[in-house]
Amino acid sequence: ADHRMNRVQSWAEHRLETLRGCSEATLEGRDLSDDRLADVLRDLSDDRRWQAFEQELAGQLIRVYDLRAECVRLDTTTASSYAAVSEEGLLQLGHSKDHRPDLPQLKVMLATLDPLGLPLATEVLSGQRADDPLYLPTIARVRACLKKPGLLYVGDCKMAALDTRASIQAHGDYYLCPLTALQVPAELVAQQVEAARASGQPLIDVERTQTDGQTRCIAQGYEHSETITAQLDGVSSTWTERRLLVQSLAAKQSAEQGLQTRLKHAQQALSELTVRRQGKAVLSASAEVEQAVTAILAHFHVEGLLLVTVTEQVQEQSVRAYRDRPATTRITRQFTITCQVQPQAVRTASEQLGWRVYATNQAAEALAFVEAVEAYRDEFLVERNFGRLKGQPLSLSPMYVERDDHATGLVRLLSIALRVLTLLEFVVRRHLTQQGASLAGLYVGNPKRATTQPTTERLLEAFQEVFLTIVVEPHQTRRHLTALSALQQRVLVLLEFSPTIYSKLCEDSSEPP
Incomplete structure (x- = not known):
């Protein structure tokens, strides 16, 4: 798709009969001129009118298509542009999810309804904004739209901020999100996993039927509860939070391959540490060698997995006197490094790979361990929406508009088209089922x-x-x-x-x- 406004009129003039059959019989090519399309985008950029329209549209779609409003998924993406950056504008330089940090971008927050991925709320924000503060305003819009308490909000680790979780809890809703490594460091996760094993807690398997009809275990884990306390608007709030310790078998396998690769690279680096080469500094003291060995192990994150032995050979060579130089003894040191993989340590490290902690305040009776893992793994639903919005067939990125109101209006216009794409396949799939x-x-x-x-x-x-x-x-x-x-x-x-x-x-x- 090509969303440049000056291309639409000529495209439409070759399809007027079809377009008239779909809309107004009096439609003319000039009705789709770039000036009139710019007016449309400007009207769509009005926040108050758009939010009222989006709220009414979502309510009607849910009623007409008899959709169950139980789980809402939230995520953000960025869309880049070749336009110039302005100090107060939408297009700003920031962390790019398109791997183009050199281009200005805007940020899009999308809240979608599971299981079809229907957009409920669309927020267009400046491209340098952090994700964390964007969740609560979007959730507030979803509440106003659905007017239903007890919804489950699913998001990534950016939604795991304590204030966000506390607000969702205070409004009588539920959340499901992974916690960050700052909230639960890897050492703490390993301790909790070991404590669960030591207590005899049974390992919970998460199974999924594959395309070949075979049922395979895709994840496993444990569960425990913690009491959470947070300050919300100056009032202390306390609730019980379920912590799900989940090990993805695919993530574990990938991490194990990475571990083996790091071990090989570390062994190679250690073997070359004392090899003499032109222009390479010679390590002449045991302290220098030990320091270099420690740096290599830390660089490849294999501390404790390799047994490294450094052997020092000292050679003395007599040097005869020459003219004013007296006779002396020259001492040279050579170091030999050997390393051996520690199998038990590697097995222990492998058992700690692929673990992640998820947090939810919904009771196990309503959201069992397996259901929670499956719910988060359906994150592809919103990612697929972003793929459609930014790639084919809607082609938002890269944007060829420069004005902020045009950029905002374009995102909102394409979000309507995204709803059409989502609903069409949902209706067909439901009837086939x-x-x-x-x-x-x-x-x-x-x-x-x-x-x-x-x-x-x-x-x-x-x-x-x-x-x-x-x-x-x-x-x-x-x-x-x-x-x-x-x-x-x-x-x-x-x-x-x-x-x-x-x-x-x-x-x-x-x-x-």
Whole structure:
């Protein structure tokens, strides 16, 4: 997609008949000129009117599509631009999630409804803002939108700030988020895991059915409770928080591979430490060698995993007197370093890999350990929304607008399109589930392949070969529309759309256009 405003009018003029069939019969190309589109973006940038619209829209969508409002997911992303940075503007330099710290950016906070990922609230903020303070204002907007207590809010470790958790608890809602390494250092996590093992607490397995139909364990862990106290608006608040110690087996495997790589690199560095090379400083004292060994072990984070032995050989060589130089004894020292992997220490270190601590204030009866882990692992839902928003098909990034009101309006306009993408596939998937059926014909090159989870992008792609042909005669206009295939007709049925949305486009007219 190309969201540059000066490109839309020429694009629309080649599709006026289709656009008129979808909107107003009097639509003209000039209605989509860059000036009028700029007016639209400026109107959408009005915070008060947008929030009222977004709140009403979310309420209507939940009622019309009979959606369950139980779990809300929050996250942020950044969108870069080639425009200039202004001191008080939206576009600022900051930590880029697109790996482009050299470009100015704005930040987007999105709150979505599980399990379909429907956007409920969209916040557009300046690009240098930290994530932590953005959660509570967005959560307040979700509360105003859903008007329902007892919601579960799921976020990443930026949502784990004590003030954020305390506020969610005080409003009668629930949270689920991982704690940061500052809140629970790795040493503390290891102690808690060891304490759980020593107490005989059973290990809880989290299993998931894979695409091949096999059920595999994807995570395991323990649980304990802690009493949390926080100051909220000058009032002390205390509640019980569940702490979930979770070890992701995939993360553990990846970390073990990283550990083995670090061990190899550390051994290689140690073996080359005393090798003489041109231009390389020679270590002549045992203290220097020991200091270098310690630095290598620390650099590769393998302290205690390698047994390093330093052997010193001292050689004395007599040097004869020469002219004014007296006879002397030259002493040279050579160091030999050997290292050996400590298997037991490596096994112990491996058992501590892949652990993370999650916090929630929801009771186990409503959110069991396995359900909590599964809920957080569904973080891909909001990440997928960001992928659609910034990449294909909505293409927000990079932005080709310079004014702040245009940038804000563009993000909000595309968030409406994101709702359409989300709802279309949700409706189709829900009907397929109710029917116990699947949909075939969506995959190019493999028409027999069926799926119960079609994406909106593939559903729309199935209609690419539908053409409207218009023949203008002196006294009438004839239209011909490509006949809909069986697949296209079934998609319309699954979407609860009438075929007339297509057939009405080809009604013959006695008046030429």
